[in-house]
Amino acid sequence: MIYLNGKFLPIEQAYIPVLDRGFIFGDGVYEVIPVYSCLPFRLDEHLARLQHSLDGIRLANPYTVSHWRSLIESLVAQNEGGDQYLYLHITRGTARRDHAFPAGVEPTVFMMSTPLAIPGQELLTTGVAAITAQDNRWGRCDIKAISLLPNVLLRQLAVDACTMETILLRDGLLTEGAASNIFIVRNDVLLAPPKDHRMLPGITYDLILELAAANAITHEIRDISEYELRTAKEIMLTSSTKEILPIVRLDGQPVGSALPGAVFRQLNELYQNYKATVMRG
Ligand code: PMP
Numbered sequence: 303m304i305y306l307n308g309k310f311l312p313i314e315q316a317y318i319p320v321l322d323r324g325f326i327f328g329d330g331v332y333e334v335i336p337v338y339s340c341l342p343f344r345l346d347e348h349l350a351r352l353q354h355s356l357d358g359i360r361l362a363n364p365y366t367v368s369h370w371r372s373l374i375e376s377l378v379a380q381n382e383g384g385d386q387y388l389y390l391h392i393t394r395g396t397a398r399r400d401h402a403f404p405a406g407v408e409p410t411v412f413m414m415s416t417p418l419a420i421p422g423q424e425l426l427t428t429g430v431a432a433i434t435a436q437d438n439r440w441g442r443c444d445i446k447a448i449s450l451l452p453n454v455l456l457r458q459l460a461v462d463a464c465t466m467e468t469i470l471l472r473d474g475l476l477t478e479g480a481a482s483n484i485f486i487v488r489n490d491v492l493l494a495p496p497k498d499h500r501m502l503p504g505i506t507y508d509l510i511l512e513l514a515a516a517n518a519i520t521h522e523i524r525d526i527s528e529y530e531l532r533t534a535k536e537i538m539l540t541s542s543t544k545e546i547l548p549i550v551r552l553d554g555q556p557v558g559s560a561l562p563g564a565v566f567r568q569l570n571e572l573y574q575n576y577k578a579t580v581m582r583g
Contacts, residue, residue: 324393328449331355429550437470487536536563
């Protein structure tokens, strides 16, 4: 079952008018929320980021936080089963095609649930490969916008190269992955690029930094140069659906010892423990 504009219905029966501004202009925002054992993970944080994205495109939030919570609870209950992730999508609605905002139009609200397959133990043990590319996206990467064509093209480069992710560089600095945030380790310090318009403020990124702070893992939030990325001892990616993954090859070169590093292992253990604690309630 999916949710569309006030109704729960089977996905085969869900239709969007062709003049929806999401279809015509990519004029909308989205969220991806993991759900473990029926419990949405970091839901408040995801709903706060949704509000930030809506504010960024000047679209009023169609629902209150408590209404979102009850809709999400119903959707999860109707898709019972194992771990899942919710995809939540809001567009500026359907109107005659004109770039400027239409007046008096209801937004389109869509939510669906998909089974969640987090990376298996093998990837955590062997690590994954990544490539780099120039970050050619727009100047508001902090908005989780549905217009994802640059991310699609950049991520396809990773797939074409048989790797997991494309790590992006803008003006000689690390920004993030095509669909993830990136951390590195140098001189035993965990480094993260600052949250600004150049990257999406990842919910997992925040959690990793919270865990690092609570567990005396030395860390610093600052610009990271291409040289620092390429000579890092460890590189890791984070996202709600991939959690935390070690990157052991970059553009075909080994990262550090080409094995998942000690800081990755510590952070992953802390992350898994945190998740287990939250799920136990
Ligand atoms: N950056 C980009 C561009 C993303 O698409 C994502 C999510 N897939 C992330 C970062 C990670 O964000 P989160 O931890 O909230 O999933």
